[in-house]
Amino acid sequence: MSTLSWERARALAAAHARPPAPADLPLAEVYGCRLAEPLRALVPVPGADVSAMDGYAVRGQPPWRLVGRVLAGGAAYPSLAGGEAVEIATGAPVPEGTAAVLPYEAADADGHWVKGPAESGRHIRRRGEDIPEHAVVLGAGTVVTPSVLGLAAGLGHDRLRVVPKPAVSVLVTGDEVVFAGLPGPGRVRDAIGPMLPGLVEWAGGRLAGVVRLPDGERALREALAGQDADVVVVCGASSKGPADHLRAVLRDAEVLVDGVAVRPGHPQILARLASGAMLAGLPGNPFAALGAALTLLVPLLGRPYRGETSALAGPVRAHPRDTRLVPVRRAEKGAVPVGHDRPGSLWGAALAEALAAVPPGWCGGPVELIELP
Structure with a gap:
């Protein structure tokens, strides 16, 4: 297989991005996913006619006689007659018959009576005024951001149907690699393993785990056989040196890219495993691995280039x-x-x-x- 241009390699990786099947997941698990169907309001917002201000719900002409109090989350006062008022909190349901809410700052009250300028309909949020029940508020394909999560919860959703993030498993190979402390002579500290989780999350994937492997075809073959992730990343075995065994392990796989005309990061591999999972092989040098990840892994996880x-x-x-x-x-x-x-x-x-x-x-x-x- 001939070496591909950098542009052709990343386009090929993007063409093989395969998002997982849609799933219904709890709100706590869907951040960063995309909606698989439109988001609808299960309840109206607000859910009842409520006060938009702290003050007094009034009916009729002033002065009004104070007959009760309503707090947010408390029981609604049943109804007002002409000339009556109830003290009310922001977000509390207004009694039936309320003509307006008079804010505290505009009111003159003595504990028994209240008066002030009340404009009809003022400071009342009507049921469904912001979002009607059953309204479509977001379309399929929308990325679930923190604001989307808050909106969905406010509309009554406990779960959302989304396209989950692809699960990504990382295999870090190398007898010379150490994973903590100071490396001794002839050893190197792993820099790729700590780099990849953030990159995977940023690109739209979900890290399923990091496995550390010694050099050797058998260890790599066994590790690959035990993976059930959507994408497997192999670090440090993609070159053609005596300790690089990825090509031998991929004899039964469909190799799509074997080498890219890019520096750093030339020895990189893209393959489809027999299980259907995609594999990205990255070189062992850290900056070369980053270049290869941006070429193959990032588009494979569905993140577009900005151009x-x-x-x-x-x-x-x-x-x-x-x-x-x-x-x-x-x-x-x-x-x-x-x-x-x-x-x-x-x-x-x-x-x-x-x-x-x-x-x-x-x-x-x-x-x-x-x-x-």
Whole structure:
């Protein structure tokens, strides 16, 4: 299989994004998912005629005789006769016959009588005035944000039918990798494992787990056989060195991408496993892994590219055959390279706001900016 261009590889990954089947899930589990059907109001908002102010519900002409009190959540006062008033809290149901609510600040009250200027219908929120019962308030495909969760709860929903986030399992390989403390001679601290959970969440996935593996074909094969995630990410076994066994393990899989013309991140793999799950193989160098994840994993999880372009405000040397991913920060004069962009270091990416995708043989002109989480 020939090496694909960076543009072709990410387009192919996006074309193989397969969201899970819709499911009815509790509100606590649907943040960031998309609605699988329109959101309807199960109750009207407000649910009754209620006071919009703290004050007095009145009927007839002033002065009004105080005959009771109504608090939010309390029992409604049954009805008012002409010349009567009840003290009322914001959100409390107004008694039948209420003509208006007179706010405290406009009222003259002595504990038995109240008077003041009351405009008919003023400061009363009518039942269903904000949202009628059964109204469609959001369409299918809407992302469930914190505001959507609050809206759904206010409309009577305990569960929502959504397209769940794809479950993503991460396998971190390498005998040389340590996962805590200071690495000794010949060892390296894992930087990819801590990077991926946030990236997966940002891209629209749900981390199902992280598994640490030694080098070896058997360990990797057994780990892959035990996965039931929608997407499996293998870190550090995608190259062609003596300790890279992913290609051998994928002999029975449909390999869609085997190498991408991009730097860093050339040795990356996209495959469909026999189970139907998708696999993204990332190189072991941290910045190379980030570049590969933005190329294959992010579009595979359904996050679209923004299509932002910018001039480059700083010297960049293009590669003759491969796309270069260059960490940059935005400025008025254009995207400014921040440096520190060797494959084994995330320093530049940590300083950057985006990665500039510099095409092969670039000699100037706008370049695409790839947003970073």
